[in-house]
Amino acid sequence: MTFPPVLDVDWSALAPALALLVTAAVTLFFALFHKDSRHVAITALIGVVTAFLFALARFLEPGEQVASFGLRYYGDTMALAFTFIILLGTALAILVSYDQLKRQDLDRPEYYPLMLLSALGAVIMASSGDLITLVLGLEIMSLPVYVLSAWRTRDRQSEEAGMKYFLLGAFGSAMLIYGIALLYGAGGTFVFEGLAQSLAGGQLTVLATLGGALVLVGLGFKASMAPFHQWAPDVYTGAPTPVVTFMSVVIKVGAFAALLRVVAVVFPQLSPWLITALAVIVAATLIIGNLSALMQRGVKRILAYSAVAHAGYLGLALLAPDHGGIPAAAFYLTAYALMNAGAFAVLSLMTDANDRGDDLDRFAGLGAKRPWLAATLTFFLLSLGGIPPLAGFAGKVLVFQAVIEAGWYWLAVLGILTSVVALVYYFRIIAYMYFRESEYEAPSTRSTATNVAIAVALVGTLLFGLFPGLWHDLLNVGQTFIAGF
Amino acid sequence: MISLYVILLPVLMALLAILARGSAPLVRGLAFLGGIGTFALALFLAGSEGFNAAWLPGIGVNFALDATGAGPVLVLVAALVMIPTLLVAASRVEKGAAGFVALLLLAQAGLNGIFLSKDLIVFYIFWEATLIPGLLLLGIYGGDRRRQATLKYLVYAVAGSFLMLISILALKALSGAASFHITELMIATPALSAATQTWLFVGMAVGMMVKLPLWPLHSWLIDLNEQNHPSGAADVLGSLYKVGAFGFFAWALPLLPAGAERVAPYLLALAAVTAVYGALAAISQDHLKRFLAYGSLSHMGIIGVGLFGLHLAGLSGAIYFLAAQMLSTGGLFLVAGMLYHRRRSFSVKDYGGLAKSAPAFAAVSLFLIFAYIGVPGLSNFPGEFMALLGAFQTSPWPAAFATLAVIAAGVYGVNLFQRLFQGTTTVPTTDLSPLELYVLVPFVAGVLWLGISPAPQLRQIEQQASLVTLQLERVVEAQPGVPAVTLAELPGGER
Numbered sequence: 001m002t003f004p005p006v007l008d009v010d011w012s013a014l015a016p017a018l019a020l021l022v023t024a025a026v027t028l029f030f031a032l033f034h035k036d037s038r039h040v041a042i043t044a045l046i047g048v049v050t051a052f053l054f055a056l057a058r059f060l061e062p063g064e065q066v067a068s069f070g071l072r073y074y075g076d077t078m079a080l081a082f083t084f085i086i087l088l089g090t091a092l093a094i095l096v097s098y099d100q101l102k103r104q105d106l107d108r109p110e111y112y113p114l115m116l117l118s119a120l121g122a123v124i125m126a127s128s129g130d131l132i133t134l135v136l137g138l139e140i141m142s143l144p145v146y147v148l149s150a151w152r153t154r155d156r157q158s159e160e161a162g163m164k165y166f167l168l169g170a171f172g173s174a175m176l177i178y179g180i181a182l183l184y185g186a187g188g189t190f191v192f193e194g195l196a197q198s199l200a201g202g203q204l205t206v207l208a209t210l211g212g213a214l215v216l217v218g219l220g221f222k223a224s225m226a227p228f229h230q231w232a233p234d235v236y237t238g239a240p241t242p243v244v245t246f247m248s249v250v251i252k253v254g255a256f257a258a259l260l261r262v263v264a265v266v267f268p269q270l271s272p273w274l275i276t277a278l279a280v281i282v283a284a285t286l287i288i289g290n291l292s293a294l295m296q297r298g299v300k301r302i303l304a305y306s307a308v309a310h311a312g313y314l315g316l317a318l319l320a321p322d323h324g325g326i327p328a329a330a331f332y333l334t335a336y337a338l339m340n341a342g343a344f345a346v347l348s349l350m351t352d353a354n355d356r357g358d359d360l361d362r363f364a365g366l367g368a369k370r371p372w373l374a375a376t377l378t379f380f381l382l383s384l385g386g387i388p389p390l391a392g393f394a395g396k397v398l399v400f401q402a403v404i405e406a407g408w409y410w411l412a413v414l415g416i417l418t419s420v421v422a423l424v425y426y427f428r429i430i431a432y433m434y435f436r437e438s439e440y441e442a443p444s445t446r447s448t449a450t451n452v453a454i455a456v457a458l459v460g461t462l463l464f465g466l467f468p469g470l471w472h473d474l475l476n477v478g479q480t481f482i483a484g485f
Numbered sequence: 486m487i488s489l490y491v492i493l494l495p496v497l498m499a500l501l502a503i504l505a506r507g508s509a510p511l512v513r514g515l516a517f518l519g520g521i522g523t524f525a526l527a528l529f530l531a532g533s534e535g536f537n538a539a540w541l542p543g544i545g546v547n548f549a550l551d552a553t554g555a556g557p558v559l560v561l562v563a564a565l566v567m568i569p570t571l572l573v574a575a576s577r578v579e580k581g582a583a584g585f586v587a588l589l590l591l592a593q594a595g596l597n598g599i600f601l602s603k604d605l606i607v608f609y610i611f612w613e614a615t616l617i618p619g620l621l622l623l624g625i626y627g628g629d630r631r632r633q634a635t636l637k638y639l640v641y642a643v644a645g646s647f648l649m650l651i652s653i654l655a656l657k658a659l660s661g662a663a664s665f666h667i668t669e670l671m672i673a674t675p676a677l678s679a680a681t682q683t684w685l686f687v688g689m690a691v692g693m694m695v696k697l698p699l700w701p702l703h704s705w706l707i708d709l710n711e712q713n714h715p716s717g718a719a720d721v722l723g724s725l726y727k728v729g730a731f732g733f734f735a736w737a738l739p740l741l742p743a744g745a746e747r748v749a750p751y752l753l754a755l756a757a758v759t760a761v762y763g764a765l766a767a768i769s770q771d772h773l774k775r776f777l778a779y780g781s782l783s784h785m786g787i788i789g790v791g792l793f794g795l796h797l798a799g800l801s802g803a804i805y806f807l808a809a810q811m812l813s814t815g816g817l818f819l820v821a822g823m824l825y826h827r828r829r830s831f832s833v834k835d836y837g838g839l840a841k842s843a844p845a846f847a848a849v850s851l852f853l854i855f856a857y858i859g860v861p862g863l864s865n866f867p868g869e870f871m872a873l874l875g876a877f878q879t880s881p882w883p884a885a886f887a888t889l890a891v892i893a894a895g896v897y898g899v900n901l902f903q904r905l906f907q908g909t910t911t912v913p914t915t916d917l918s919p920l921e922l923y924v925l926v927p928f929v930a931g932v933l934w935l936g937i938s939p940a941p942q943l944r945q946i947e948q949q950a951s952l953v954t955l956q957l958e959r960v961v962e963a964q965p966g967v968p969a970v971t972l973a974e975l976p977g978g979e980r
Contacts, residue, residue: 327543367625387617388610394541397606400651401544405658412654416647423643424636427620435624435632468541476543 010065013075015054016083017123023047024116031109041098044112048091048119055083059474071193072130074261081330081475082126082257085337089249090119092341092457096348097242098449104353106151106240114144115246122254131180131190131215134258138176138222141254142169145247149239152355161238168221168231176218182211183266192265199269209271215262216278222255225315226285229308233292236304240355244300245344248307249337256314260329264321275319282315283414290418293425299350300358302425303343306384309422310336316415317399320406327475328398334471335383335391335464342457343380346373349445357443363429365438374433376454383461385426386419391461394468487533488550488601491526491560492594495519499590506583509575516575516586520568523593527564531557531945540607545657545664549603554949555734555804556600558942562808563600563725565931566815567593569924570721573819576920577716577826578626585626585718592618592722599728605653605665605736609646612696612728616642619709619719619726626714634708641695641705649692652685656740659685670740671952675959679743686744689737690752697729699752699789700759703782710778710818715831717822720774721815724781730788730807734800734953738792742956749793750880756789757883764893768900773821773831780857780897781814783890784865790887791872795957799875800950805943806868809935813856813865816928820850823921824905827914833901838910846917847906849925856932858898859891864935867943 027040027047034040059080067074093115101107121141128134146169150162180190186208187195199208217228224232236244267274289309296302314336317329350366350373351357367374383390396419404412464471498519505511535551571589578585595615602608616639624635657665659681662673674682695702706723713719738745763783770776784806791803821831823846828835840847856863859870869891876884917925935942 324544382617388614393610393613397541397546397650397654398544401654401658404651404654409655412651413648416651417644419647420640420644424640427639431624431632431635434621435635469539469543472541472543 008065008068008070010068010075012054012058013065013068013073013079013127015058016051016087017120017127019047019051019054020116020120020123023050024113024120027116028110028113031113034109037101037107037109037111038098040109040112041094044116045091045094047116048087048094051123052084052087052091055080055087059084067129069130071191072128072133073124074127074129077475077477078257078261078326078330079127082253082333083123085253085330085333086119086122086126086250088334089246089253089337089341090115092337092345092453093242093246093249095449095453095456096245096341096345099447100242100348100450103445104152104240104355111148111151114148118142118144118148118246119250122250122257125254126257128258128261129192131183131192134262135173135177135180137254138173138258141251142173142222145243145251148243148246149235151243152240155354157238158240161235165231165235172218172221172228175214175221179211179214179216179218182207182214186211192261195266196269199266205269205271208269209274212262212267212270212274213277216259216274216281219255219259219262220281222251223259223311223314224252224308225281225311226288226308229285229288229311232308233301233304236307237298237300241300241344241348241351245341245348248303248344249341252307252311252314253333253337256318256329256333259318260321260326263318264326278315279319279408279411282312282319283411285309285312285315286415286418290421290425294421296425297360298358299347299360299363299429302429303340303347306422306425307340309418310340310384312418313396313399313415316403316408316411319408319411320402323402323405324398324476325402325406327472328395328402330475331464331468331472332395332399335395335461338457338460338464339380339383339390339392342454342461343377343384345450345453345457346377346380349373349447349450350443352443360429360432362440362443363432364436364440365433366442367434369438369442376458377433378430379458379461381426381429383465385423387423389465391464391468394465394472398472486536487526487530488552489536491523491530491597491601492550494522494526495590495594495597498522499587499594502583502587502590509582512583512586513572513575516571516590517568519586519590520564520571523597524561524564524568527557527561530560535603540604545662546606547604547664547666548607549666550598550601550607551603552601553945555731555946558945559600559731559804559808560597562811562931562935563593563596565927566721566725566811569819569927570718570815572920573716573822573924574718577718577822578714581625585622585714588618588622589718589722592622592726596725596728600731603667605656605667605670607665608736609650609653612732613646615726616646619722622719622722623709623713626719627712628715629712630708631712634705634712638705638709641702645692645695645702647692649689652688655688656685667736667740671956674740675742675956677741677743679747682741682744683747684744686737686741686748689741690733690748693729693732693737694752694755695729696727696732697785697789698727698782699729699755699786700762700782703759706782707775707778710774711772713774715822715825717774717818717820717825720777720818724814724818725811727781727785727807730785730792730803733792734804735949738795739953739956742960745795746957746960749795753790753793753876753880753883756786756793757887758786759783760786760790760887760890761893762786764890764897767897768893771833773824773833774818776833776897776901777814777817777821780894781810783894784810784814784869787869787872787887787890790876790884791868794872794876794879794884795954796875796878797947797950797954798871798878799873800953801943801947802868802871802873802875804868804946804950805939806865806872808942809864809868812928812931812935813853813863816853816925816932817850817857819924819928820853823917833904836905837908838906839914840906841910842913843916845922849917849929850906851902852929853932854898854902856936858894862936864932866936867939
């Protein structure tokens with residue numbers, strides 16, 4: 001294949017990422033002079049909105065060029081769709097952090113630049129058309145989050161979370177890079193398109209498949225798919241809740257965006273057992289995520305395992321890239337970003353200054369004491385459980401439709417059976433809030449910014465639940481969704 | 486458009502009721518307005534123009550509603566039942582009446598959606614969404630063992646309906662239908678092989694059996710009714726939400742005729758067992774609500790017998806019975822609630838001889854019990870009779886067995902009345918209050934209406950039932966891929 005001249009830069013596609021980078025740099029500079037992190041937060045939010053507007057402009061008027069740097073950095077519908085979701089998740093997390101960092105004694109202004117950098121990494125991952133770009137994005141995304149996980153310094157649990165995440169994350173990255181080396185050895189290029197073409201001949205398939213498997217493992221770590229999910233519950237429990245709001249959404253979107261592109265473009269050229277292995281991983285994720293969540297008593301841990309389970313549902317879409325799986329995954333991730341960030345936002349109001357108190361018992365009687373808080377959490381939980389007419393249901397229908405059309409009936413049935421389990425543990429929280437009397441004082445935390453985040457998530461969950469066509473039609477543009485695929 | 490308004494109005498009223506939760510009179514007014522308004526709309530529903538809008542065009546889902554066939558009849562009867570039920574909820578629930586009313590209204594909106602939707606996914610959306618208000622009513626307002634009952638209800642309902650969802654999605658994927666609209670599905674799905682149809686039918690049947698309900702998937706119903714709020718208002722909703730029969734009638738049977746023919750004999754046997762089991766269990770109950778739950782389970786068995794006989798008269802009769810039982814069962818649950826209001830007990834042993842001090846109460850109750858056990862001239866009789874008659878044409882033995890339930894009904898019905906209202910007086914009790922009188926009048930009127938003049942409603946139901954039999958005949962003709970039914974013959978066919 002002939003590549004365009006080396007510096008074919010499409011600035012409109014790069015603009016969202018650059019906006020994040022510039023804002024991160026500016027906020028870092030601000031952080032030197034401001035003790036109060038709120039100004040920094042507002043600047044960060046402005047940067048996120050700017051990036052969003054750049055992405056929107058590109059989305060409305062796509063340029064002729066689908067990618068920059070010789071198909072190494074995409075600006076196609078898929079990249080932009082995932083950029084939207086990442087920016088949405090980041091904005092929600094900034095709002096949740098805005099006036100809660102002080103309360104939780106986490107108020108150091110470097111927080112926001114780190115968050116922006118991590119979002120930048122996720123955007124690069126979603127746009128990557130090349131394995132090196134992918135690794136760069138992954139590292140830019142991960143390193144700040146390791147720091148943010150341990151943001152509650154002198155707290156053993158938070159430090160443990162950061163350390164654990166860092167060690168396991170580094171392990172995952174190593175796997176990924178090793179896999180990339182093998183793929184390069186087999187295909188002679190890092191570019192997805194080039195790999196697909198040079199591997200199509202059928203030589204060196206074993207080597208390439210081994211490389212593909214290691215890439216799958218590396219990205220599976222970030223996507224928290226079983227059996228590479230073990231870090232997730234501990235990190236979610238140990239890290240400060242606003243940070244979890246961020247990473248439960250953004251990291252997952254980045255990882256899945258990259259996975260989708262690799263699986264859709266490169267995997268068809270590899271040995272078919274890799275797809276079978278992926279199916280087994282997805283099945284394991286569904287079973288382990290849902291059954292483990294059922295055993296938990298801490299709501300944060302329940303949601304952590306539920307995040308693992310949702311990686312399983314997204315994995316179903318991975319198996320059906322030719323049958324509408326990609327727009328399905330994008331829609332599912334949108335819904336997931338809204339409902340999961342919403343649920344964690346509510347949770348951040350429930351926990352005390354040390355981020356403790358997420359035990360189920362604390363939720364007893366919340367329906368009577370904080371009716372609005374309980375009602376919104378109920379909405380998010382029902383949506384996570386896939387109850388219509390909320391966004392999670394539309395996402396579930398799309399994903400299952402795709403996986404059934406691709407012929408994975410056993411996985412569809414397994415997925416639906418585990419969904420029953422999921423509904424039980426989600427409903428358990430609702431049951432505590434409404435069907436029991438309170439034994440504790442109601443949490444008294446109130447935060448306007450967090451309320452705004454909750455309201456945005458709630459409106460989105462309802463809107464995309466009642467009118468899913470609005471967003472899915474934009475995503476569902478057929479073959480051109482992955483440029484060149 | 487009325488078919489859309491009949492769903493939106495209760496939702497709107499529910500939201501208003503929540504906003505007005507501070508003021509009891511306002512909530513009562515909104516409840517009344519919601520009930521009457523929906524009923525008024527439902528009166529003009531039959532034959533009105535449908536509604537169609539793209540919902541998720543990427544996978545062929547349209548928000549399609551249509552007011553032909555059996556749907557409008559069920560909406561109308563449900564709306565009639567809901568007026569007094571909402572009144573009872575607004576005045577007899579001491580704590581959180583606004584929430585109770587709002588949940589009832591939301592459930593009513595969902596029910597109307599179930600009855601009117603013509604797109605399979607939209608049908609599923611309403612089917613599933615209606616579960617949540619019912620769960621919350623039970624969990625928030627229920628009795629001491631409400632949590633176990635809620636969990637049981639949740640697991641039964643969700644396990645069934647999620648399997649149904651898989652069948653629904655596979656239905657389109659395998660048949661290659663262009664969308665989930667019933668007309669497109671009905672053309673495409675009968676071409677599927679009999680084995681495929683059987684599997685898909687089983688998947689759908691599990692979800693629908695839970696909500697029919699059929700033995701042995703019925704036990705959630707008994708606990709639900711026992712633990713629900715003592716006013717009985719939530720139990721009325723429970724008797725409206727037995728939509729499994731409608732699911733079979735409107736979707737599973739016409740879409741998968743070959744599967745239906747293979748599976749129906751087994752379901753017929755289960756239905757006959759349900760009918761007799763429910764009736765026998767009812768005889769031995771002391772708890773008033775459990776009694777009504779088992780009696781109603783027996784009715785559902787007879788409805789199942791009518792359905793799975795796969796005969797035109799049986800199908801129409803079953804759906805007519807489904808509409809009619811809303812009145813008698815619902816009315817009796819409210820009567821039970823009124824008794825509880827007087828004595829704080831659901832145990833039949835605590836009552837007796839009430840007729841002396843409360844003659845009007847006794848008379849109305851006797852009337853409703855007569856309707857409940859299927860006395861000719863009252864609402865349950867035409868449907869029950871036709872359901873059994875239809876089943877006799879195709880499968881006489883199960884039908885004959887199920888008829889035992891009708892005999893047992895006479896026993897438990899009269900027995901109940903004697904134990905409650907006759908015999909030696911225990912403690913004198915107050916007769917019907919004006920509110921209670923107003924509450925029971927719509928039930929009495931409805932029982933007479935459906936009992937005396939069944940023909941117009943039956944015509945509407947038969948219009949849809951004949952579709953089912955048409956689809957079943959296509960299996961016999963065995964011409965896969967050749968549509969024997971033209972588009973215009975189907976409900977909403979001119980889409």
